[in-house]
Amino acid sequence: MSKKFLSLEKVEKRFPISANEDYVAVTDVNLEIRENEIIAIIGHSGCGKSTLLNMISGLDAQTSGAIVLENKHIDGPGPDRAVVFQNHSLLPWLSVYQNIEMAVKKVMPELSASELRERVERYVSMVNLDHAKDKLPDEISGGMKQRVGIARALSITPKVLLMDEPFGALDSLTRANLQEHLMRIQQKVKNTVVIITHDIDEAVLLSDRVIMMTNGPDATIGEILEVNLQRPRNRVELQSDPEYIRCREAILSFLYEKFAKDDE
Amino acid sequence: MNKELVKKIFLPLIVFILILQVWVGIASFVKDFPTPATTYVAAFGGINVDGDEISGVLSDPFYVNNQDDKGLFWQIIESLKRVFAGFVLAIIVGVPVGLLVGMSKNAQYALNPFIQIFKPVSPLAWLPLLLFIFQDINMTAISTIFITSIWPIIINTALGVKSVNEDYMNVAKVLRFTPLEKIIQIILPVSVPYIFTGMRLSLGIAWLVIVAAEMLTGGIGIGFWIWDEYNNLNYDNIIIGIIIVGLIGFILDVLMGRIADYFDYTKKGRA
Structure with missing residues (x-):
């Protein structure tokens, strides 16, 4: 459990704003993520948490520092780090089935036609969408779309699953439902997951560790909180669990006392 | 009712x-x-x-007396053949150029000034030059239609490429699509409705231009026929010609619209 898996060393991201001035979005981020660990990154908007995730995914390059996955430096995106985007990013002209098939076909070209179909159908079932597999994204609900996004990301067996506020655009009941889906799937596939969120309950419920970011500019890791809760977790029982309450309070105090944001 | x-x-x-x-x-x-x-x-x-x-010109539109004296049907067919030849050539050249302009900032910088300058030139201004180059009526008419049709196709194709959501491109990056896979699996499906809008515009203008072009080149074709009837003092036939040109233009536009809808993923359910 303590094997070196994904590490961020002195990671910094600057954006040039004029010829001789840079905006430092995040700086000096050092983090070791263990295999099969679920990490939540939380912070106020503008704390660079999405920037951090984009650097791990390789969609955005860090200005300095290193991001290393299993002894390999990350330079550019790849299917070993699948991303679940906030707005699902399904291709609207492809059905649920075809959206997943497109990803599997590209990443696992060696599969035979029957292996391919078997695999796509397995992941469609994993998110309970068998009944909707031939529907177009526009014909299904937002929560279902996001489930397809998760299935598509997992279908290529990534080493790390990166989720950028995956449930942020959903109503709270749908969000709870998807969190349950994610926890159930995670019990089975045991991926390493990095999830960006601004929801304290979501962070505690889902993760093994919560990374709390300070406010930007020059955002960095403020505190790291270990969540010592047994799995499977039950959201109703957790409400009275002392460890859950302790974690919630720790995050609350970090976000609203130490690093309160008064603008906006 | x-x-x-x-x-x-x-x-x-x-x-x-x-x-x-x-x-x-x-x-x-x-x-x-x-x-x-x-x-x-x-x-x-x-x-x-x-x-x-x-007997009226529409009583026997299919007659052929000799090379220079054919019925109205053959005049129209001749014009349509030229329009489609020029139009298809413009698609073959215009769509790839449009993709290039849409996908590459450098290509956009390089080509945009010329697109903007040549686009507003009446295609008929090219006609004498093309006639001089080809010394052939058919080639001149076809290449005039080509120049007419290509600009809306390039511009709309590039617009379609630009409308591709960045999230889709991120999906393609994570899956490590090759440039060709990006074009076929993402850019084309998004751009196709735009490309067809360009094609529909082009075809409309091409049909406008062919009448004038044939008046200048002579020989055969509905435009030449109208001009010839003027020279023969058959003014009734000019009015008949105008109505026929209008009807055919209308039919072309409806057909093109149908084809465009067929390829537009936003306009069909795929059950």
């Missing part, structure tokens, strides 16, 4: 009668100007003003 349908039939009918009245009015002022009645006879045959029994 429902009220809408009645309106859709009767309102145009009223306008049609008004147009006929204006036409009769003009014919009474301008000497030798055809009336609706003489034009009808010229089209479908009957007794003309001199009391002679004549």
Whole structure:
């Protein structure tokens, strides 16, 4: 459990704003993520948490520092780090089935036609969408779309699953439902997951560790909180669990006392 | 019959009668100007003003007397052939160029000034130059249509490429799509409705231009036919020609619209 898996060393991201001035979005981020660990990154908007995730995914390059996955430096995106985007990013002209098939076909070209179909159908079932597999994204609900996004990301067996506020655009009941889906799937596939969120309950419920970011500019890791809760977790029982309450309070105090944001 | 349908039939009918009245009015002022009645006879045959029994240009549009004397049907076919040849060439060249301009900032910087300068030039301005190059009526007409059609196709294709959501491209990056896979699996499906909009515009303009081009080049074709009828003092036939050009243009536009809808993923459910 303590094997070196994904590490961020002195990671910094600057954006040039004029010829001789840079905006430092995040700086000096050092983090070791263990295999099969679920990490939540939380912070106020503008704390660079999405920037951090984009650097791990390789969609955005860090200005300095290193991001290393299993002894390999990350330079550019790849299917070993699948991303679940906030707005699902399904291709609207492809059905649920075809959206997943497109990803599997590209990443696992060696599969035979029957292996391919078997695999796509397995992941469609994993998110309970068998009944909707031939529907177009526009014909299904937002929560279902996001489930397809998760299935598509997992279908290529990534080493790390990166989720950028995956449930942020959903109503709270749908969000709870998807969190349950994610926890159930995670019990089975045991991926390493990095999830960006601004929801304290979501962070505690889902993760093994919560990374709390300070406010930007020059955002960095403020505190790291270990969540010592047994799995499977039950959201109703957790409400009275002392460890859950302790974690919630720790995050609350970090976000609203130490690093309160008064603008906006 | 429902009220809408009645309106859709009767309102145009009223306008049609008004147009006929204006036409009769003009014919009474301008000497030798055809009336609706003489034009009808010229089209479908009957007794003309001199009391002679004549056959109309639409009674036998399929006749072929010799190379230079063919029925109206063959004139139209000749024009359509030129339009489609030039149009297809413009698609073959314009879509890839549009993709390039849309995908590459450098290509955009390099080509955009020339697209903007050549786009507003009337294609007929090219015609003498093209006639000089090809010394051939057919090639001149086709290449004129090509130059006419290519600009809307390039511009709309590039616009389609630009409209590709960045999230889709991120999906492609994570899956490590090759440039060709990006084009086929993401850019084309998004751009196809835009490309067809460009094609529809192009075809409309091409049909406008072919009439004028054929008047200048001569030989055969509906545009030449109209000009020839002017030289023969058959003014009725000019009006017949105008109506036919309008009807064919309308049909082309409807067909193109149908094809565009067929390829537009936003307009069909795929059950």
